Amino acid sequence: MKSDRKTYSGEWKAKIAVEAIKGQSTINEISSDYKVHRSQIMKWKNKH
Template sequence: MRRKRRNHSPEFKAKVALAALQGDLTMAELVKKFDVHANQIADWKKQLLSNASDVFGKGAQKAEQSAETIEQLHAKIGQLTMENDFLERGLERIHGPRGKQ
């Protein structure tokens, strides 16, 4: 019988990848300990090695950029809300309160 698909948290993936990098345990021992396939452990280890530089460099810049983007989007939402309210009031003046139907 096939096992139900599992979704692992980023914390668990990092823990397994770090254990694989340490080299204290063999791949077979890691598989048994964490109950994850060897190919998955190898993939997570490769991902950790390839993205390790982002932790100290680009990760902080991405957070700042996303904060700026969120701020701009909030401003745009406010502007569009004001425009919508203005146009709604104009429509009520032309057609009366029942004109919105």
């Protein structure tokens, strides 16, 4: 069975990356809030 990939807008990625950079929440908390894997958040954080 083929799984569908999720696509996210650049604006949405940037919003999450900025939240991670600010450090007010942990990566795990952000991951839970937005239902995105923590490694993906780290990639976006490093990119922005």
